[in-house]
Amino acid sequence: MNDRIFVTAHDVARAAGVSQSAVSRAFTPGASISPDTRARILTAADQLGYRPNLLARSLINGRSNIVGVGVGNLANPFFVETMQLLSRALDDAGLRLLLFPADSGATAEPSIHEILHYRLDALVLLSVGLSSTLAEECRRAQVPVVLYNRTTLDDATSSVIGDNQIGARTIAAHLLAGRHQRIAYIAGTAGSSTNAQREAAFFAYLAQQGAPAPLREDGHYDIAAATAATRRLLTRPDRPDAIFCANDLMAIAAINVARHEYGLDVGREISIVGYDDVPMAAWPAFSLTSYSQPAEQMVAQTVRLIRILRDDPDAHQDVIVDGTLMLRGSSRSVANPSAYATTTNIATPRPD
Amino acid sequence: MNDRIFVTAHDVARAAGVSQSAVSRAFTPGASISPDTRARILTAADQLGYRPNLLARSLINGRSNIVGVGVGNLANPFFVETMQLLSRALDDAGLRLLLFPADSGATAEPSIHEILHYRLDALVLLSVGLSSTLAEECRRAQVPVVLYNRTTLDDATSSVIGDNQIGARTIAAHLLAGRHQRIAYIAGTAGSSTNAQREAAFFAYLAQQGAPAPLREDGHYDIAAATAATRRLLTRPDRPDAIFCANDLMAIAAINVARHEYGLDVGREISIVGYDDVPMAAWPAFSLTSYSQPAEQMVAQTVRLIRILRDDPDAHQDVIVDGTLMLRGSSRSVANPSAYATTTNIATPRPD
DNA sequence: CATCTTGTTGCATACATATGCAATACCAGG
DNA sequence: CCTGGTATTGCATATGTATGCAACAAGATG
Numbered sequence: 074m075n076d077r078i079f080v081t082a083h084d085v086a087r088a089a090g091v092s093q094s095a096v097s098r099a100f101t102p103g104a105s106i107s108p109d110t111r112a113r114i115l116t117a118a119d120q121l122g123y124r125p126n127l128l129a130r131s132l133i134n135g136r137s138n139i140v141g142v143g144v145g146n147l148a149n150p151f152f153v154e155t156m157q158l159l160s161r162a163l164d165d166a167g168l169r170l171l172l173f174p175a176d177s178g179a180t181a182e183p184s185i186h187e188i189l190h191y192r193l194d195a196l197v198l199l200s201v202g203l204s205s206t207l208a209e210e211c212r213r214a215q216v217p218v219v220l221y222n223r224t225t226l227d228d229a230t231s232s233v234i235g236d237n238q239i240g241a242r243t244i245a246a247h248l249l250a251g252r253h254q255r256i257a258y259i260a261g262t263a264g265s266s267t268n269a270q271r272e273a274a275f276f277a278y279l280a281q282q283g284a285p286a287p288l289r290e291d292g293h294y295d296i297a298a299a300t301a302a303t304r305r306l307l308t309r310p311d312r313p314d315a316i317f318c319a320n321d322l323m324a325i326a327a328i329n330v331a332r333h334e335y336g337l338d339v340g341r342e343i344s345i346v347g348y349d350d351v352p353m354a355a356w357p358a359f360s361l362t363s364y365s366q367p368a369e370q371m372v373a374q375t376v377r378l379i380r381i382l383r384d385d386p387d388a389h390q391d392v393i394v395d396g397t398l399m400l401r402g403s404s405r406s407v408a409n410p411s412a413y414a415t416t417t418n419i420a421t422p423r424p425d
Numbered sequence: 426m427n428d429r430i431f432v433t434a435h436d437v438a439r440a441a442g443v444s445q446s447a448v449s450r451a452f453t454p455g456a457s458i459s460p461d462t463r464a465r466i467l468t469a470a471d472q473l474g475y476r477p478n479l480l481a482r483s484l485i486n487g488r489s490n491i492v493g494v495g496v497g498n499l500a501n502p503f504f505v506e507t508m509q510l511l512s513r514a515l516d517d518a519g520l521r522l523l524l525f526p527a528d529s530g531a532t533a534e535p536s537i538h539e540i541l542h543y544r545l546d547a548l549v550l551l552s553v554g555l556s557s558t559l560a561e562e563c564r565r566a567q568v569p570v571v572l573y574n575r576t577t578l579d580d581a582t583s584s585v586i587g588d589n590q591i592g593a594r595t596i597a598a599h600l601l602a603g604r605h606q607r608i609a610y611i612a613g614t615a616g617s618s619t620n621a622q623r624e625a626a627f628f629a630y631l632a633q634q635g636a637p638a639p640l641r642e643d644g645h646y647d648i649a650a651a652t653a654a655t656r657r658l659l660t661r662p663d664r665p666d667a668i669f670c671a672n673d674l675m676a677i678a679a680i681n682v683a684r685h686e687y688g689l690d691v692g693r694e695i696s697i698v699g700y701d702d703v704p705m706a707a708w709p710a711f712s713l714t715s716y717s718q719p720a721e722q723m724v725a726q727t728v729r730l731i732r733i734l735r736d737d738p739d740a741h742q743d744v745i746v747d748g749t750l751m752l753r754g755s756s757r758s759v760a761n762p763s764a765y766a767t768t769t770n771i772a773t774p775r776p777d
Numbered sequence: 778c779a780t781c782t783t784g785t786t787g788c789a790t791a792c793a794t795a796t797g798c799a800a801t802a803c804c805a806g807g
Numbered sequence: 808c809c810t811g812g813t814a815t816t817g818c819a820t821a822t823g824t825a826t827g828c829a830a831c832a833a834g835a836t837g
Binding site: 431434435445446450452453456477481483484 | 792793794795
């Protein structure tokens with residue numbers, strides 16, 4: 074077996090001729106210890122290769138400085154971007170990131186039950202639904218939960234989302250302004266709050282403006298499903314002239330199908346619009362019009378929430394972050410975009 | 426302040442009328458305890474909402490069941506795929522994944538110094554170089570290191586890589602078989618072992634076959650740098666008719682530039698070949714010929730190594746995994762691919 | 778010089794669990 | 808009934824660090 078022997082504070086204490094308490098204080102900023110004994114201890118520690126055991130420290134503090142992060146489908150570049158930013162932001166905040174897989178389905182994985190008992194400072198769920206039993210379990214384990222890109226009715230959990238209502242309305246207005254006649258919607262995962270909000274707002278706005286109800290297909294926030302959905306739409310005799318996909322991943326699948334399987338000139342013969350504004354959307358190969366979800370801000374808000382919840386687990390709140398409609402070549406251009414820009418930001422970025 | 430009160434084994438013991446030891450045993454598979462007292466304890470534990478504190482358990486075992494994973498640039502889909510598989514595989518193995526950012530530069534981040542002292546079962550570095558000081562530090566902390574997609578001369582660390590020599594040679598042979606006259610190479614990060622091996626093998630094979638030395642530009646495994654590098658190549662009077670990019674991310678950038686900025690018909694007027702065979706390479710928008718690195722196998726090997734190293738930290742080894750040349754539309758096709766397929770696998774997959 | 782203050786230090790204990798060892802109970806065989 | 812063995816259980820201690828408390832020293836103030 075592997076019996077590792079570690080250097081402990083006692084070893085350092087013996088080497089430096091002090092007590093173990095002194096060693097502890099030497100590594101605690103602001104502790105009551107004289108500068109020169111601290112220096113002596115740090116020297117000895119360095120020589121022995123000592124570092125405080127964070128597990129033992131957490132055991133005493135009752136706080137691990139670890140944040141659990143559950144992520145479902147990393148196929149979506151939006152979450153890759155988020156993970157990238159989140160890992161950096163947590164690191165800067167002195168927090169560790171414990172990653173665990175959470176099937177993209179409605180609820181999280183079994184392993185979360187174990188993870189909860191690491192005395193996590195917080196649990197972040199990236200686009201993963203929170204079942205009521207899990208919510209209850211987190212409450213019992215006294216682990217504050219932050220939903221990222223999801224909301225829930227559960228009152229005790231916090232959330233950070235983009236403004237799906239305004240986003241979907243803005244896209245609807247954009248498509249109407251482009252004089253599109255047959256609009257379609259490719260939906261995300263049924264039961265996800267993002268899809269529910271986007272779909273409801275999109276349909277409601279179109280109805281309110283007197284437009285006919287759009288076609289609708291399920292894309293499950295998945296490339297293969299969105300590819301199939303697009304094929305179904307484009308095979309119809311009354312082929313749509315505009316498709317709003319509930320996220321960019323599906324929109325890119327739709328572009329691929331429209332362009333390479335049906336030979337359509339995307340942006341002229343058919344408009345395709347996505348949601349998230351992932352980095353790939355700006356690539357000339359796609360030039361995808363999309364409503365942005367600002368990952369940096371959403372991550373910043375998430376970390377802010379975590380720091381608050383760490384000290385006061387009851388200070389839950391729901392944060393909504395503004396986005397911007399990024400107009401690019403995949404949707405028919407309009408003379409004066411600001412004409413319908415009454416509620417949100419609109420930008421026509423240069424290609425990278 | 427936030428003073429969380431947790432249910433401990435003592436509380437359960439009191440409730441169930443047994444000793445704390447019994448509670449511990451009730452949660453230890455195979456421990457010496459009668460079935461009915463175990464049942465009684467589990468009932469009481471469930472009622473109180475008790476779960477063993479993993480931090481305390483780790484403190485005793487001297488083993489945390491946590492694997493540290495350092496990742497640099499998640500912009501490369503190959504690492505996204507890897508992370509996806511790795512998080513799942515570690516979870517299945519009962520191991521936790523502590524993620525930390527490691528700047529894509531040659532060495533890892535400062536926070537790693539702290540992380541090392543979580544008594545990690547292992548440290549995995551995804552395409553991150555291992556500085557000799559860090560290697561030494563890991564040795565002192567008695568944390569076994571597994572390099573993923575990197576090698577090092579350090580004898581005490583393990584590694585899992587694809588076969589860069591064969592891959593680069595196969596690509597060189599493929600381009601020569603396609604009668605390409607002016608071949609170029611866009612290099613990855615200088616100093617990375619992947620680039621070093623691919624570049625050396627590519628250049629060596631071409632020279633050995635009597636072909637002129639290829640043009641060479643730096644792409645740093647980065648989209649922006651590769652975009653600029655491609656522009657430099659395509660602006661030359663003696664524009665190359667084939668480019669081998671040291672990974673797919675750069676190859677896709679090269680395709681974007683060639684097609685959208687220079688109006689070239691990729692696959693006919695110019696061949697572009699990548700490395701990694703990321704999922705995106707199969708998209709019709711790119712249809713990128715690429716040498717695969719089988720992430721599933723590489724991850725499986727990584728987890729296998731971790732399990733071995735957990736019990737015997739000295740059992741380090743270097744694993745090389747076979748790949749396959751995936752022939753797609755971005756490179757000029759050849760009548761008989763197997764003519765030059767003397768050393769490796771070659772496939773002509775259908776588009777997804 | 779006595780007293781008080783301030784700054785350091787060590788002692789003892791707590792955090793939550795795992796486990797070697799001894800004690801106990803129980804059952805079968807003689 | 809006694810003995811030996813087995814199965815269960817509790818006691819005591821260990822893991823490595825943080826911290827309240829008391830002790831102590833040194834300097835300041837009267």
